[in-house]
Amino acid sequence: MRLVYLLRHGIAIDRTHPDCPRDSKRALTAKGHRRTVDAVRGLATMGVTATAMAASQYARAMETATIAQRGLGLSAEIQAWPDLEPSGAVAATARRLMASTDGPILVVGHAPHLDHVIATLTQARVRLKKAGAACVDLDDRRLVWLMEPRALRKLGTRSSNQESESNEAPV
Secondary structure, eight states, rough: OEEEEEEEOOOBTTTTSTTOOOOGGOOOHHHHHHHHHHHHHHHHHTTTOSSSEEESSSHHHHHHHHHHHHHOOOOOOEEEEGSSSSSOOHHHHHHHHHHOOOSSSEEEEETOOOOOOHHHHHHOOOOOOTTOOOEETTTTTTEEEEEHHHHHHHHHHHHHHHHHHHSSSSO
């Protein structure tokens, strides 16, 4: 089974903010960073791992990929794929994933691009929210799971609370 994990970037600075840089330079907000860290903790709780990573070159996607790399303890280098950018070719991304022999793969990108990649690979119609994730089995071309960011954060928070409780000295 060849798996690909698709992760949408976290909350970035609003386009309408007066200090907003050009789109490719928009970074995660402090809230976006925190929520992405918590969502990645949820992915770790689910046992998500990858031997290859790719992300859009846009700042918010690269920042999200770095959070995932650290949070999941991945040694894979993050490869910049231009076809993962918001205006990237969906078919090119899908072909690249289908042709990959590495696996599992974690890709970080944008909506609606990732939604269309999932539809191309599986024919499933989904809508990834910011810091939401999906898993696709490339061999069977099916959606294995789709996780809302709130559910991932809840898993991550629960896992983090359980770890801190188990590290406390008995009374």
